[in-house]
Amino acid sequence: MxxxxxxxxxxxxxxxxxxxxxxxxxxxxxxxxxxxxxxxxxxxxxxxxxxxxxxxxxxxxxxxxxxxxxxxxxxxxxxxxxxxxxxxxxxxxxxxxxxxxxxxxxxxxxxxxxxxxxxxxxxHIAVNACPSDEPVPVPRGRPANPAAAEGRYDAATAARVLVVDTGLVHDHGGYPLLAHTTGDTQPAETDADGALRQYAGHGTFIAGILAAVAPNTEVTVRNTMSDAGAILESEFGARLFEAVDEGGWPDIISLSAGTTTEGTDGLIGLDAFMRELREQRTLLVAAAGNNSSNAPFWPAAYAALPEYEGSVVSVGALSADGESEACFSNHGPWVRVFAPGERLTSALTGFDTPVPYVYQHSTYDTCRFGFDYTCTCQLPRHTGVLSEGRESTGAKPHQVMFDGLAQWSGTSFATPVVAGLVAAHMTAQQERDPRAARDLLLASATDTTEVRGARVTVLRPPTWRPASAVDAAVPV
Incomplete structure (x- = not known):
């Protein structure tokens, strides 16, 4: 990294x-x-x-x-x-x-x-404080990717998914797929200049992916990480308990946050929550992280511990073509499944009124992780406010406008893909146990790819398409 x-x-x-x-x-x-x-x-x-x-x-x-x-x-x-x-x-x-x-x-x-x-x-939701990239506006009329699956919302049979992240943007109701999404609205979406804050819309983007993959899903979003997408471990366990106490333990928790540690141990601050999770039937679907590393990333890495492997599934990200791991994705035997996570398209903000965003980080001339495909490290090109050397070169940070959907990358977004597939399997098979649904889904998976010399299980939603195919289908 x-x-x-x-x-x-x-x-x-x-x-x-x-x-x-x-x-x-x-x-x-x-x-x-x-x-x-x-x-x-x-x-x-x-x-x-x-x-x-x-x-x-x-x-x-x-x-x-x-x-x-x-x-x-x-x-x-x-x-x-x-x-x-x-x-x-x-x-x-x-x-x-x-x-x-x-x-x-x-x-x-x-x-x-x-x-x-x-x-x-x-x-931190940006996993080790290093986001894979920042959101990119997409033209109006461009479809979501994954696109909305067939089906309708039915409160009596819907799977219940809790998203622990940043809160919903105030105008999320302008996106039809989020009509049944509830939860916390994120305070202070914009800064003093009216520009979108970093990570605002992160939880909304995740909710949009869930609703697209699994329409018959009751999604609740909790605004747990609104301070720059970060929270101290000593507070995180308590906030997780608050989130499940408010509406009861859900079928699935979608969590796109975590951290590595100095060794290979988990987080003391999550011990109690993880023990209680293990005794519930809730399935925790957790992001593997964006460091292009095999270092265990917690809580996703609990999936590799025998006492927690039944209650946790860890998710890595596939590249935009869906054929290999994304350059930023963490990997290793503790990552249980890979799903599309590069250049996905979902809801962000600006449905009521377009909102500006100023990039915080500059892109690189080459992939910062050494990959040789055209990845999100490089494109689309922009200069960021925080970037080293920007002031000495006189480069001005780039500003864009969001008016609804965006394209974004990260294991943060591969995670709701898998959570959505488990939820969809539950409702399609009338299976009320999310852990059983996860087991059946993985057992029936036939796709694999090679990641760092190992064959890994791959899950791709039927409505997902490679980014190049989506680009080709959209009129210029």
């Missing part, structure tokens, strides 16, 4: 979350994998939190001259997520003590035989 884009997005997120001090995770081959909160670690409530607190306090008092008050718990000590925030270090110094604390706890974790502590990661 190109460090340039990562740094640009890091600055954007930090400005959007000024009260939270963020840091970049360790680098591997020149690429930062994740963001996290400075000076805070997470532990499970109870005895484990006490062990963490005592161990870190003893280590820092002996080696760094800190006083006991410099290791302290924050917030309520008993909550449904079962997580305790522990702040480490002198807040007046502004330094990050988390790496030292993690090293101090290695021996204690060895004695306990399990991980006791983790960073407070930033979970």
């Amino acid at each position: 190109a460090p340039q884009r990562f740094h640009e997005q890091f600055d954007h997120i930090q400005r959007a979350m000024p009260d939270i001090a963020l840091a970049m995770g360790p680098y591997d081959d020149g690429a930062a994998h994740f963001l996290y909160e400075k000076g805070v670690v997470l532990a499970r409530d109870g005895e484990e939190a006490r062990v963490v607190e005592d161990t870190v306090r003893a280590h820092f008092t002996a080696t760094a001259g800190l006083v006991p008050d410099h290791v302290r718990r924050e917030g309520p000590q008993a909550n449904r997520t079962g997580v305790t925030r522990i702040r480490i270090g002198d807040p007046a110094e502004g330094t990050d003590s988390v790496p030292h604390a993690l090293r101090a706890l290695r021996d204690a974790e060895g004695r306990q035989g399990r991980r006791l502590v983790g960073r407070n990661h930033l979970v």
Whole structure:
């Protein structure tokens, strides 16, 4: 992953979350994998939190001259997520003590035989703060891709899908496929200049894909990640519980967010939610991430853990021709299925009144992941506000207008394709168990492709077409 884009997005997120001090995770081959909160670690409530607190306090008092008050718990000590925030270090110094604390706890974790502590990661819909691309306007009259499948909405038989993302744009009702979509409207869609904010419309775009693939679906969108598409791990578990509590556990959760970690462990902040999910019949369909990496991306990577493989399916993205993985898609044995995710067309915003958008990132001369096809890293060409070197060259950021539909790429959008296919299978086969529907759908899948030397299962909606075929069918 190109460090340039990562740094640009890091600055954007930090400005959007000024009260939270963020840091970049360790680098591997020149690429930062994740963001996290400075000076805070997470532990499970109870005895484990006490062990963490005592161990870190003893280590820092002996080696760094800190006083006991410099290791302290924050917030309520008993909550449904079962997580305790522990702040480490002198807040007046502004330094990050988390790496030292993690090293101090290695021996204690060895004695306990399990991980006791983790960073407070930033979970982000742009997956590791590096979006595969930004939305592109499409001409009026261009069809959605995937196009709307045959069928109609019937409240009595509809599959229930919960989208945890950014909220719906205010004029989403101008798109017929979203007539039965409910949920939260995203506040502050535009900035002070009236331009669309980055990631505004992300949840709406996902809802449009779901409704196209599975018309007989009751889609609810929750505005969980409206702050630059990001949320701290310590808050994310609670927000997921709130989302399912509001309307009850749905058939399917479509989640296009996550993060990698320093190792191969999951997220302490999601432990309680994942355990409760496992006991429900809900299926979590989660994006594999856009880092062109095989590093596990959580919560999608829970699909590879035996205790969660029945309740989670992880989704990678196919290229625009549908024949191979998209350049940006994560991969590896923990990614269970691939679906179209490059240059899809769905609802964005501007149905009532066209709305401008100013690009944040510049495109590249060549694919930033080293692929040799014409990918979204390169086209369509534009210059972004955040791009390094823009001011020195005098290049002005490009602005476009959206008036309804858009083209967008990412595992974020391959995810609702799979969620929609599972939902459609449920209603077509009158199957009320989404996990059984997923199993039957994957068992009947005959398409595969090769990704990094491995054959992987591919799901393509019947109404999806390669981007080149859609382009050829639209009059110029």
